[in-house]
Amino acid sequence: MNFDDTPQEAEFRSLARAWIGANAPRQYEDELRKSSLGRTVLKNANILEVAKAWQKKKADAGWACLHWPKEYGGRGSSPIERVIWQQEEGPFGQLSRMFIIGHGMCGPTMMAFAREEHKRTYLPPLASGEKIWCQLFSEPAGGSDVAGLRTRAEKDGDDWVINGQKIWTSGAHYSDYGILLTRTDPTVPKHKGLTMFFLDMKSPGVEVRPIKQASGASDFNEVYFTNVRIPDHQRLGEVGDGWNVSLTTLMNERSAIGAAVSTGFPELFEYCSSLMLDDGPAIEDRAVRSKLANWAVKASGLKYTSMRAISALSKGERPGPENSIGKLVAGSMIQDVATYALDLQGAAGVVSGEDAELAGRFQAMLLRAPGTRVEGGTDEIMRNIIAERVLGLPGDIRVDKDVPFNKIPTKGRG
Amino acid sequence: MDFDFSDDQKQLRDQARKFLAEKCSPKAVRVVLDGKAPYDKELWKGLAEMGFLGVAIPEEFGGAGAGHLELCVIAEEMGRANAPVPFSSTVYLAAEALLIAGSEAQKKKWLPAIASGEAIGTLALFEGKGNPAPKNVKLTAANGVLNGVKKPVADGAIADFAVVAARTGSSGRENDISLFLVDLRDGGVEVKNLTNLDPTRGQAEFTFKDCKAEPLGAAGEGWSILTQVLDRAAVLCAFEQVGGSDRALEMGRDYALDRIAFGRQIGSFQAVKHMLADMYVSATLARSNSYYGAWALSTNAAELPEAAAAARISATQAFQHCAKNNIQVHGGMGFTWEFDCHMYYRRANAMALGLGSLSYWEDQLIDRMRKKNAA
Ligand SMILES: Cc1cc2nc3c(=O)[nH]c(=O)nc-3n(C[C@H](O)[C@H](O)[C@H](O)COP(=O)(O)OP(=O)(O)OC[C@H]3O[C@@H](n4cnc5c(N)ncnc54)[C@H](O)[C@@H]3O)c2cc1C
Numbered sequence: 004m005n006f007d008d009t010p011q012e013a014e015f016r017s018l019a020r021a022w023i024g025a026n027a028p029r030q031y032e033d034e035l036r037k038s039s040l041g042r043t044v045l046k047n048a049n050i051l052e053v054a055k056a057w058q059k060k061k062a063d064a065g066w067a068c069l070h071w072p073k074e075y076g077g078r079g080s081s082p083i084e085r086v087i088w089q090q091e092e093g094p095f096g097q098l099s100r101m102f103i104i105g106h107g108m109c110g111p112t113m114m115a116f117a118r119e120e121h122k123r124t125y126l127p128p129l130a131s132g133e134k135i136w137c138q139l140f141s142e143p144a145g146g147s148d149v150a151g152l153r154t155r156a157e158k159d160g161d162d163w164v165i166n167g168q169k170i171w172t173s174g175a176h177y178s179d180y181g182i183l184l185t186r187t188d189p190t191v192p193k194h195k196g197l198t199m200f201f202l203d204m205k206s207p208g209v210e211v212r213p214i215k216q217a218s219g220a221s222d223f224n225e226v227y228f229t230n231v232r233i234p235d236h237q238r239l240g241e242v243g244d245g246w247n248v249s250l251t252t253l254m255n256e257r258s259a260i261g262a263a264v265s266t267g268f269p270e271l272f273e274y275c276s277s278l279m280l281d282d283g284p285a286i287e288d289r290a291v292r293s294k295l296a297n298w299a300v301k302a303s304g305l306k307y308t309s310m311r312a313i314s315a316l317s318k319g320e321r322p323g324p325e326n327s328i329g330k331l332v333a334g335s336m337i338q339d340v341a342t343y344a345l346d347l348q349g350a351a352g353v354v355s356g357e358d359a360e361l362a363g364r365f366q367a368m369l370l371r372a373p374g375t376r377v378e379g380g381t382d383e384i385m386r387n388i389i390a391e392r393v394l395g396l397p398g399d400i401r402v403d404k405d406v407p408f409n410k411i412p413t414k415g416r417g
Numbered sequence: 418m419d420f421d422f423s424d425d426q427k428q429l430r431d432q433a434r435k436f437l438a439e440k441c442s443p444k445a446v447r448v449v450l451d452g453k454a455p456y457d458k459e460l461w462k463g464l465a466e467m468g469f470l471g472v473a474i475p476e477e478f479g480g481a482g483a484g485h486l487e488l489c490v491i492a493e494e495m496g497r498a499n500a501p502v503p504f505s506s507t508v509y510l511a512a513e514a515l516l517i518a519g520s521e522a523q524k525k526k527w528l529p530a531i532a533s534g535e536a537i538g539t540l541a542l543f544e545g546k547g548n549p550a551p552k553n554v555k556l557t558a559a560n561g562v563l564n565g566v567k568k569p570v571a572d573g574a575i576a577d578f579a580v581v582a583a584r585t586g587s588s589g590r591e592n593d594i595s596l597f598l599v600d601l602r603d604g605g606v607e608v609k610n611l612t613n614l615d616p617t618r619g620q621a622e623f624t625f626k627d628c629k630a631e632p633l634g635a636a637g638e639g640w641s642i643l644t645q646v647l648d649r650a651a652v653l654c655a656f657e658q659v660g661g662s663d664r665a666l667e668m669g670r671d672y673a674l675d676r677i678a679f680g681r682q683i684g685s686f687q688a689v690k691h692m693l694a695d696m697y698v699s700a701t702l703a704r705s706n707s708y709y710g711a712w713a714l715s716t717n718a719a720e721l722p723e724a725a726a727a728a729r730i731s732a733t734q735a736f737q738h739c740a741k742n743n744i745q746v747h748g749g750m751g752f753t754w755e756f757d758c759h760m761y762y763r764r765a766n767a768m769a770l771g772l773g774s775l776s777y778w779e780d781q782l783i784d785r786m787r788k789k790n791a792a
Contacts (some may be wrong), residue, residue, distance in 0.1 A: 396690050397684055
């Protein structure tokens with residue numbers, strides 16, 4: 004039980020600190036510090052360009068995707084070094100959110116299943132942010148039930164021909180590549196007929212249509228495939244083994260998203276520290292203090308839970324289903340925190356945007372928060388994972404488990 | 418960085434768990450619960466022989482001199498087993514107060530006796546309703562004698578000595594409070610047993626009438642010593658609470674796998690699964706906060722006050738949450754005296770109050786976070 008850096012860790016930290024000190028885009032620091040979930044942060048610059056430039060700079064100096072092997076654009080760092088980097092990078096780490104799907108999910112899936120020459124070709128520009136990747140799993144018929152998807156892949160010579168539709172694909176409108184889960188055999192039970200690929204998003208027949216979200220922003224999309232051709236060598240894993248490949252992605256998704264989801268607590272604590280209520284400073288109010296304390300221990304509990312996970316990783320243990328806890332707790336917490344921050348503002352809480360208290364920071368959080376509880380697996384799916392895979396309780400009863408996919412009764416949504 | 422217990426510490430945990438499984442079965446706990454004994458004397462003796470009572474007491478005072486991380490490991494197992502012994506009052510409160518503020522002679526007299534199981538100690542702080550606060554200490558100390566009433570005093574009826582908080586000034590501030598050591602075997606204190614939520618750990622009322630007492634620590638330093646003692650005890654109790662949470666979760670899980678209703682294991686119903694998943698979540702958050710507290714305690718870090726409050730809150734909530742939902746998972750069986758669920762429910766709710774209630778610690782946490790942010 005030791006929080007101090009080892010001599011090597013201390014050396015790594017001072018190297019990182021020095022490099023960040025000399026190279027980070029300081030002009031955006033203040034805005035990044037004040038950003039929060041759901042609020043676009045830079046007023047006078049294109050955030051995508053700023054993020055890409057910072058990522059490229061990091062990559063050129065060997066500071067991108069620290070834990071990836073060097074030959075794929077990483078640094079071959081230990082899990083602890085990755086944490087040290089994040090601590091030192093501070094608010095500039097916000098700029099990496101853009102790359103979280105590529106770095107957190109697509110990259111590890113490619114590393115586990117792509118051919119060596121593809122890894123060497125595609126991974127370095129993914130690490131450096133020059134190319135952005137998206138994850139094409141969800142469909143109108145398959146969200147929580149990922150394996151219910153219908154997008155077809157049919158073999159034609161050395162190619163596969165893709166037809167169908169994906170939905171909720173984050174970042175598809177600015178992505179260069181994507182990993183794509185398809186159905187290659189509808190005559191077998193649903194988990195057995197899936198196959199995974201990666202593809203160029205500029206391929207003929209790919210059409211991306213932005214969806215306007217409940218928050219008003221448009222970060223995710225519908226993606227339509229009409230006779231899109233993917234060469235067989237871009238297949239990830241065996242034909243029919245797509246479910247197992249996607250489990251690798253989803254497991255990485257839980258640790259990538261789980262560790263990154265903000266709780267809103269630091270923002271709320273800072274706010275309450277200076278806020279005046281009718282009867283005096285908010286922070287002196289008994290009810291406010293009780294709420295804050297409850298969220299404080301959730302936020303610190305999450306922080307130290309992920310530190311325990313990192314310690315386990317550094318001893319060679321594999322990340323497990325217990326990582327589902329991060330998103331589950333943080334997701335509803337940030338929603339509650341935002342609701343409460345607006346409650347403290349009274350009637351004025353209804354105003355959003357630049358005219359609002361703190362430039363609408365908590366209003367933006369409130370409107371984005373419902374998505375957090377859905378993306379990357381809903382709260383209910385997270386609880387199922389904990390119950391079944393951590394606690395060993397029985398799986399849900401699956402009436403479609405042994406039925407060939409094309410015999411499962413269907414009902415469209417909406 | 419290495420945020421985990423060492424292999425040696427994990428071995429100690431296995432050893433403690435095995436020992437307690439053998440010597441502290443639910444049946445053994447029930448002897449105390451049913452009022453047939455005030456505590457489990459055999460178990461207490463066994464704990465002393467294993468070296469568990471003095472694990473954090475230095476060797477020169479008869480302990481094992483291992484340290485607080487080792488004590489945390491044992492505390493967790495005591496909580497898991499719901500041990501009906503005065504462990505927390507003697508080891509976390511009385512022994513820690515002596516370690517922090519005792520004179521050489523006081524340490525020599527009491528610490529070896531604690532480690533060997535000969536002396537049971539307690540802290541007499543509360544005087545009826547209210548949380549730890551200088552203004553709530555009304556009992557007075559003057560001319561070497563104490564006058565006043567303390568209640569509830571944990572394990573008071575079986576204790577051999579008590580650390581007593583008394584008022585030695587009249588300004589109403591923290592430096593009015595001083596600590597005293599009272600040898601209860603001298604008979605100067607009237608002790609009355611109180612019924613309480615958790616009969617496996619007794620509560621008593623002490624009446625002092627011109628009772629002889631010797632100072633513990635410097636005059637006027639009492640509140641600052643007490644704060645340190647409570648912080649340390651908060652971390653140690655948190656481990657007991659984490660142990661209790663885990664055990665309650667485990668009981669619920671096992672029952673959910675065992676019991677069949679509507680032709681299925683009840684653990685296959687999502688409402689039950691999700692209830693157990695939420696128990697796991699709160700137990701995990703509490704464990705992680707407690708690990709941080711353990712680190713702060715063992716290194717005497719500047720973060721200890723904040724870490725202790727966070728561990729205390731999180732572990733209190735987790736144990737209450739797991740204990741009450743364990744009963745729910747068990748259905749009607751869970752509400753019977755015969756099933757063990759209520760023992761954890763009682764313990765969880767009694768422990769939630771023992772060092773000051775949840776709202777007290779919430780207040781402490783926010784104050785401490787503000788102080789840190791201001792610094
Ligand atoms: C902001 C955002 C970004 C996203 N980005 C991507 C992306 O980049 N790529 C991608 O592939 N997908 C993405 N998604 C999709 C996301 O993974 C799905 O929305 C999610 O898995 C839920 O699926 P669904 O929307 O079909 O909801 P449904 O599955 O229809 O769920 C509806 C409700 O039913 C509940 N439910 C469903 N099944 C069960 C069950 N077995 N037990 C209990 N309750 C159940 C759900 O919890 C939910 O409350 C994104 C979603 C959001 C909101």
